[in-house]
Amino acid sequence: MQLPSYPLPDARGRYADFGGRYVPETLMPALEELSEAYLHYKNDPDFLAEYDYYLREYVGRPSPLYLAENLTRHLGGAKIYLKREDLNHTGAHKINNTLGQALLCKRMGKKRVIAETGAGQHGVSVATVAALMGLECVVYQGAEDVRRQALNVFRMKLLGAEVRPVESGTRTLKDATNEAIRDWVTNVRDSFYIIGSVVGPHPYPMMARDFQSIVGEEIKAQLREKEGRENPDVVIACVGGGSNAIGVFAPFAYQENRPRLMGVEAAGHGAASGLHSLSIGAGRKGVLHGAKMFLLYDDDGQIQPAHSVSAGLDYPGVGPEHSYYAEAGLAEYVGITDEEALEGFQLLCRLEGIIPALESAHAIAYAAKLAPEMEPEQVIVINLSGRGDKDVVEVMRVMGEGQGSSAEGLVQGGRS
Amino acid sequence: MTTREAFARAKAEGRAALIPYVMAGYPSRGADLELVKQVLPYADLLEVGLPYSDPLGDGPVIQRASEQALRQGIHVADVAAFVREIRGLTDRPLFLMTYINPVLAVGPERFFGMFKEAGVNGLILPDLPPDEDPALVSLAQKKGLETTFLLAPTSTETRIQTVAPYCSGFVYTVSVAGVTGARDRLPEGLPELVQRIRQVTDAPVAIGFGISNRATAQQAAQAADGAVIASALIRAHEEGRGLAEVLGEVRAGLGLEGVPGPVH
Numbered sequence: 045m046q047l048p049s050y051p052l053p054d055a056r057g058r059y060a061d062f063g064g065r066y067v068p069e070t071l072m073p074a075l076e077e078l079s080e081a082y083l084h085y086k087n088d089p090d091f092l093a094e095y096d097y098y099l100r101e102y103v104g105r106p107s108p109l110y111l112a113e114n115l116t117r118h119l120g121g122a123k124i125y126l127k128r129e130d131l132n133h134t135g136a137h138k139i140n141n142t143l144g145q146a147l148l149c150k151r152m153g154k155k156r157v158i159a160e161t162g163a164g165q166h167g168v169s170v171a172t173v174a175a176l177m178g179l180e181c182v183v184y185q186g187a188e189d190v191r192r193q194a195l196n197v198f199r200m201k202l203l204g205a206e207v208r209p210v211e212s213g214t215r216t217l218k219d220a221t222n223e224a225i226r227d228w229v230t231n232v233r234d235s236f237y238i239i240g241s242v243v244g245p246h247p248y249p250m251m252a253r254d255f256q257s258i259v260g261e262e263i264k265a266q267l268r269e270k271e272g273r274e275n276p277d278v279v280i281a282c283v284g285g286g287s288n289a290i291g292v293f294a295p296f297a298y299q300e301n302r303p304r305l306m307g308v309e310a311a312g313h314g315a316a317s318g319l320h321s322l323s324i325g326a327g328r329k330g331v332l333h334g335a336k337m338f339l340l341y342d343d344d345g346q347i348q349p350a351h352s353v354s355a356g357l358d359y360p361g362v363g364p365e366h367s368y369y370a371e372a373g374l375a376e377y378v379g380i381t382d383e384e385a386l387e388g389f390q391l392l393c394r395l396e397g398i399i400p401a402l403e404s405a406h407a408i409a410y411a412a413k414l415a416p417e418m419e420p421e422q423v424i425v426i427n428l429s430g431r432g433d434k435d436v437v438e439v440m441r442v443m444g445e446g447q448g449s450s451a452e453g454l455v456q457g458g459r460s
Numbered sequence: 461m462t463t464r465e466a467f468a469r470a471k472a473e474g475r476a477a478l479i480p481y482v483m484a485g486y487p488s489r490g491a492d493l494e495l496v497k498q499v500l501p502y503a504d505l506l507e508v509g510l511p512y513s514d515p516l517g518d519g520p521v522i523q524r525a526s527e528q529a530l531r532q533g534i535h536v537a538d539v540a541a542f543v544r545e546i547r548g549l550t551d552r553p554l555f556l557m558t559y560i561n562p563v564l565a566v567g568p569e570r571f572f573g574m575f576k577e578a579g580v581n582g583l584i585l586p587d588l589p590p591d592e593d594p595a596l597v598s599l600a601q602k603k604g605l606e607t608t609f610l611l612a613p614t615s616t617e618t619r620i621q622t623v624a625p626y627c628s629g630f631v632y633t634v635s636v637a638g639v640t641g642a643r644d645r646l647p648e649g650l651p652e653l654v655q656r657i658r659q660v661t662d663a664p665v666a667i668g669f670g671i672s673n674r675a676t677a678q679q680a681a682q683a684a685d686g687a688v689i690a691s692a693l694i695r696a697h698e699e700g701r702g703l704a705e706v707l708g709e710v711r712a713g714l715g716l717e718g719v720p721g722p723v724h
Contacts, residue, residue, distance in 0.1 A: 345565030
């Protein structure tokens, strides 16, 4: 296998005006060291062979490109394929990146990994590869999320990780990321920070993209086989920080014949409510966690809390490469509300027997709007970034509240 | 008084310069100025913090203070007003410590103009390595502001050579790989780090992070031209201790001859 080479970022880690390294000076040498190590190993046959081995034998790649016939028929337009990242080990696309970074960590001789996590999916993924590679693992998680995601906290502990609750700020993902960066600043000589998305200072957005781009590359090969062409007409993916979306966008974005690339942000309670995660849709250029990107902040530059029913999209910024795609018009970004996402969630459950992650349900919901307007010979690929087992309790709670049904009682029982 | 004069005066008195830190809006609107009055007698220069939602270079004490200040509804304009009030009390150099996002949000041109007019001498930008945005640094300098950036024990020769020339105010040398916060001892190797920096620049060098008592102040004074004291002051206030006590102790440590007491 090979890792891809794209035209961006430039040597300074910039995607036009976005990206870069806005970090405390203490970290600059470590970022330079990491860039050098990554650029070396991404062309090292032994490293690539090892990565490829674990992707196949441990993660279970390639993931299927599944023709969702019932969904296609129901929507009555374009043919819809689902890229089944939900079938990966640990249930999401996250492991493509954590595996790559953990292997790099080992090659760099570091014995300790640090990670941040929101709902816990990235944390579980890092704890998993740390267990596999025999690395010490510390995961920072907002105290609020620790309380809400007890099951994932326990999973991480089972896998041997130490979970440190973060009490500062909004006590969620944003603050967990600050705390992970603080740990890294303090232990930079012997620790490796595995960032969960295509955010953070250069080279993180580039590394995570390269490791995730296997998803888009597989889509090309699978479509060639199934449809006799590499390019779908539309690619749809949900966007929080943006790692699953970049994995299916980057392999197409720099081509001349580009499919429509549609990123779906979480519109929460709607753009006008102020309770959303529309970093591109409603944000401005700013700096958070080491990179310039589209970001939600007030007139004084104070970062605003994001909102989404889906914890994985609940982040006030979006990766620098997405910010660039949006500004350059290489991809389009739209919003799907909590309510629409819940409809998408149920639609896929009932029609295909697949429970999607609430994050991925945003992409499903947008496809449900777009497909009927398209022709039957056209092809949509939705990146089904994760499975929804983790969200079942939350969905039960929300549906129960919305409809005043007996589901609320069930959930109450489940939570006690 | 210019920055160079402030450092030179301390040196002439046989000691390192003392740079206490205060934060706008901490502990509350109005009471922030009371803390300024307590620290000014000891200050050769003063660092003024702009409270920020995501201070990732800071430890828990300054984070907490930031959250407390933001809960008071402190805006950037309030910070400028705070600086103006301090300027009315002292001619000592004032340095504004701010993360980069508030600068971008207000607009660099307007932000720099606002704080120059309010009376700051310079800026400390803890999450902007200067080579990330040289144009922004030039703009600040064109607006008449001095610029100060951080160097750290992890800094390579290349980083020192890159960063030091952008430090037109002083060089802020971080004593440890880590975030802000009081420590009992500073690590060995500080004098060597400062020596490496002095080979590249003749700007004054101050040590920050971890200065909390006589011992750490002495270590800083043996290595450099000045010391910043921040978290230890906020912690002293949280614990209901007078700031004079900790400042007196630190100042005694900074006086190479061991002469305690206020500057004037």
